[in-house]
Amino acid sequence: MWYLNRRFTAERFPADGVIVREALETASLGVFLVWLQAGRMFMPFLGWVIFGALLAVELLLRLYENSRWSPASPAVEEEPDSIEELEQDSAADIPAPIDVE
Numbered sequence: 001m002w003y004l005n006r007r008f009t010a011e012r013f014p015a016d017g018v019i020v021r022e023a024l025e026t027a028s029l030g031v032f033l034v035w036l037q038a039g040r041m042f043m044p045f046l047g048w049v050i051f052g053a054l055l056a057v058e059l060l061l062r063l064y065e066n067s068r069w070s071p072a073s074p075a076v077e078e079e080p081d082s083i084e085e086l087e088q089d090s091a092a093d094i095p096a097p098i099d100v101e
Helices: 002-008 016-038 044-068 083-093
Strands: none
Touching: 016 044
């Protein structure tokens, strides 16, 4: 799953939890299809229906995660403790005068 996501994802790389979830979905699909085959109940149409259902669940989960994503908030500067610190900070921002002769 990691390789497929790294290879085919053009946008930001998904979180580790998403990769684990996709791996579990793939494994559960494979185990379920093998179990159906062992009971001689597997049909290709049923396999595609189950695959489509898991794909729809994954797409809905991705849509939900993308709608809740927000970029990291910018770093907040600390407030000065006193007026003297504020005056020192603002004085440091003013460039020195240029001597013109």
